[in-house]
Amino acid sequence: xxxxxxxxKIGKKITSKAEKDAxxxxxxxxxxxxxxxxxxxxxxxxxxxxYPGGSAIPIFDAIVTTKTPIKLVLVRHEQGATHMAxxxxxxxxxxxVVVVTSGPGATNTITGIxxxxxxxxxxIVITGQTISPMIGKxxxxxxxxxxxxxPVVKHSYLVKSADDIPRIVKEAFHIATTGRPGxxxxxxxxxxxxxxxxxxxxxxxxxxxxxxxxxxxxxQVQAIAAALNRSTKPLILCGHGVLISSAxxxxxxxxEKLGAPVTxxxxxxxxxxxxxxxxxxxxxxHGTAYANKAMAECDLIxxxxxxxxxxxxxxASKFCANAVRIHIDIDWAEINKMIQVHHYCVGDAxxxxxxxxxxxxxxxxxxxxxxxxxxxxxFPLKYKxxxxxxxxxxxxxxxxxxxxDAIVATDVGQHQMWAAQFIxxxxxxxxxxxxxxxxxxxxxxxxxGAQFGKPHAQVWAIVGDGGFQMTLAELATACIHKLPVKILxxxxxxxxxxxxxxxxxxxxxxxxxxxxxNPDFAKLADAYPGAKGLTLKRPxxxxxxxxxxxxxxxxxxxxxxxxxxxxxxxxxxxxGRSVDAMILDAPKIQLEKPTGST
Amino acid sequence: xxxxxxxxxTLTSLPPRAPIHTxxxxxxxxxGVLARIxxxxxxxxxxxxxxxxxxxxxxxxxxxxxxxSGNPEGLEQIIKQVSKLIDVLRCVDHTxxxxxxxxxxMVKIAVSPAERGEVLQIGEHFGCKxxxxxxxxxxxxxxxxxxxxxxGIRMLKKFKIIELVRTGKIVMSRGEGES
Numbered sequence: 156x157x158x159x160x161x162x163x164k165i166g167k168k169i170t171s172k173a174e175k176d177a178x179x180x181x182x183x184x185x186x187x188x189x190x191x192x193x194x195x196x197x198x199x200x201x202x203x204x205x206y207p208g209g210s211a212i213p214i215f216d217a218i219v220t221t222k223t224p225i226k227l228v229l230v231r232h233e234q235g236a237t238h239m240a241x242x243x244x245x246x247x248x249x250x251x252v253v254v255v256t257s258g259p260g261a262t263n264t265i266t267g268i269x270x271x272x273x274x275x276x277x278x279i280v281i282t283g284q285t286i287s288p289m290i291g292k293x294x295x296x297x298x299x300x301x302x303x304x305x306p307v308v309k310h311s312y313l314v315k316s317a318d319d320i321p322r323i324v325k326e327a328f329h330i331a332t333t334g335r336p337g338x339x340x341x342x343x344x345x346x347x348x349x350x351x352x353x354x355x356x357x358x359x360x361x362x363x364x365x366x367x368x369x370x371x372x373x374x375q376v377q378a379i380a381a382a383l384n385r386s387t388k389p390l391i392l393c394g395h396g397v398l399i400s401s402a403x404x405x406x407x408x409x410x411e412k413l414g415a416p417v418t419x420x421x422x423x424x425x426x427x428x429x430x431x432x433x434x435x436x437x438x439x440x441h442g443t444a445y446a447n448k449a450m451a452e453c454d455l456i457x458x459x460x461x462x463x464x465x466x467x468x469x470x471a472s473k474f475c476a477n478a479v480r481i482h483i484d485i486d487w488a489e490i491n492k493m494i495q496v497h498h499y500c501v502g503d504a505x506x507x508x509x510x511x512x513x514x515x516x517x518x519x520x521x522x523x524x525x526x527x528x529x530x531x532x533x534f535p536l537k538y539k540x541x542x543x544x545x546x547x548x549x550x551x552x553x554x555x556x557x558x559x560d561a562i563v564a565t566d567v568g569q570h571q572m573w574a575a576q577f578i579x580x581x582x583x584x585x586x587x588x589x590x591x592x593x594x595x596x597x598x599x600x601x602x603x604g605a606q607f608g609k610p611h612a613q614v615w616a617i618v619g620d621g622g623f624q625m626t627l628a629e630l631a632t633a634c635i636h637k638l639p640v641k642i643l644x645x646x647x648x649x650x651x652x653x654x655x656x657x658x659x660x661x662x663x664x665x666x667x668x669x670x671x672x673n674p675d676f677a678k679l680a681d682a683y684p685g686a687k688g689l690t691l692k693r694p695x696x697x698x699x700x701x702x703x704x705x706x707x708x709x710x711x712x713x714x715x716x717x718x719x720x721x722x723x724x725x726x727x728x729x730x731g732r733s734v735d736a737m738i739l740d741a742p743k744i745q746l747e748k749p750t751g752s753t
Numbered sequence: 754x755x756x757x758x759x760x761x762x763t764l765t766s767l768p769p770r771a772p773i774h775t776x777x778x779x780x781x782x783x784x785g786v787l788a789r790i791x792x793x794x795x796x797x798x799x800x801x802x803x804x805x806x807x808x809x810x811x812x813x814x815x816x817x818x819x820x821x822s823g824n825p826e827g828l829e830q831i832i833k834q835v836s837k838l839i840d841v842l843r844c845v846d847h848t849x850x851x852x853x854x855x856x857x858x859m860v861k862i863a864v865s866p867a868e869r870g871e872v873l874q875i876g877e878h879f880g881c882k883x884x885x886x887x888x889x890x891x892x893x894x895x896x897x898x899x900x901x902x903x904x905g906i907r908m909l910k911k912f913k914i915i916e917l918v919r920t921g922k923i924v925m926s927r928g929e930g931e932s
Contacts, residue, residue: 488834
């Protein structure tokens, strides 16, 4: 969306001379807010998710006066705005943009910024700030946003002059979207967004400390290839980096050339089709038994774009202790952070794999694959059909009905793990979940953001009754924009994952997990104009009700699924333990408290 | 300013401590860069033992020399995270390098005219400069490696040290290469 900002009047302050200038490079009569909006346009921004307030009024005013084609989406809570921008970014690969006001408006974005930071999602969060002379004097709605957000951003700015806005916006987009993506915060005092911006919109960047990732070292790639070529029991671990770098086709080609099985992380779902014969599905704490057993028994593990996080490795000292461990990552700081590896290569996943594939040979993995196939047969994902309506069954049936390009966004908890197990993700960028941060309240607004970005895709928010209630105010946002998001509320009237831990590790002492007092979610949806509420209580009705939701296109459709209360997610590897400690069924004995974090 | 002599003696007579790593960080001279770097340490529970920040040759950049102790694995992660910061051009650990690492110290001592001769003698041995002298006090300044400074301070401790300021280590690699 290139803009020369030449058409029509841009606000009252525009003089004819300025309009003339607008034809060229200079746009001397734009104020800071207008320059900001124009710069966002030049970066191809389609949507701003925002919530106004005193310090942000000049920016919101500029959205009107510049007559920008960027669509402002007024959310109901700033956290919702950040998750929408996040969902949009994960579904489209383009950075999501948020504009909020100072103080509480800005602090409400921090959860969303942290979520994006943990999962390497490109996002630009623009916050209003009190006027420059009042900064540091505890002015009304003043918060040190630059300081508050510092640990959870890739980079941040406190703007000191409107003249800096074009440069800063250009840098912010460059930083957010290149290398390992992440959120960038731009804090703009109200006097700065009101003062004239005298610099051209195509300012030069000034980032002496930030460059492209170093060129791929061919010796490292050759060392990795040599190790691979000696392996008879290899395992490819596909992470989020595969999706970020659009490496899915080359990872598939690599796996097929080698004849190597592939497992994926929670965020790596879609990086390798989960219906492929070489796929083992997700590994880790609640991963499939066969993926985890493959991890324990492989003679070589090669991570492509995952950070070997604690939910995967469990007990670091035992993780693939006898295997050759390889790490491909764009972020040098991830190498040897969690585990020591034998070989690594720092670089973009796609570029590295494209190079690597030239040096590998088909491996003799027949016995290994047959072995894993028997694990698949003996330790499948399972649930009992009897005994009431199970989340697993609903998700299993939904999986059978979903078109392959449907986008699934989840919240956090038991439903998230079951969705990861039973929804087979086939295509890239169709699975959206808060992995690193585990942010409850993420799923529904993320689905809204994804639907904005992919208006023709079928988008599902799979949420629990706990997380949904954290951001359900965004039902209004979905209704206003007539977004046909499907909301599957898997309702067990419990904070199920915590209850599961209390049952397994704390002698079933329940504490703070009973969600009595839930509303009738279907009725709640019906109370919003344009939304539809459905209720699902019997297993026999699953397909019928899911189909009705799929056929409703006039706005959001919510299904309140009344599920059994006491189901637990298995397999489970207790936190901090190795695969040896994997539980496949409800244990008969009291388990030791896990040593790992969560 | 009231001085606590006990505090000074604990500070200056610390027995052999964990090896202090000396990092040299070359940064863009932009607001917040020090806070971001400090955060990389603080978040991981590392203490910064000494810190020197000064403009580099070109005013656009600054050089920081950071002394920090802690387990080497944690420090390696900190170095990587610091290197990753947008405003950081490079971060190098000079521990064990053949680099020039020096400190400067100023010591204010309560000295009676009778003690003055001995203080000056010690000062001469350590190559001190006397910056100030009154009827009752002196300020000495000297430079050198950390061990030399520690020894000098130990010698001066038989007098009453009123105040002591150390720059912390500053570092420069030998030869033509940049730190």
